[in-house]
Amino acid sequence: MTSxxxxxRDRxxxxxxxxxxxxxxxxxxLDTRLDLDIYKGDIPQIARKAVYGA
Structure with missing residues (x-):
């Protein structure tokens, strides 16, 4: 049950x-995001990869 x-908790x-x-x-x-090639629509995917992995 502990697991x-x-x-x-981990989730x-x-x-x-x-x-x-x-x-x-x-x-x-916006300027910084464009310099890093991060578009507003890509933010959820980038965050998902950063937290949950590939």
Whole structure:
């Protein structure tokens, strides 16, 4: 039963990190995002890869 709670806690922590990453990338200026080749529509995918892996 402990592993179930650990799994749930891990998933919740990853979701928080995902939301934080999306917020940070969204808050970045347009000029900076364009310099990094990050388009607004790509932000969720970039955050997903950063938090959850490939």
């Amino acid at each position: 179930l709670f650990e799994t749930l 919740a922590q990853k979701r928080v990190r995902y939301n934080e990453t999306v917020a940070e990338l969204s808050a970045t200026s």
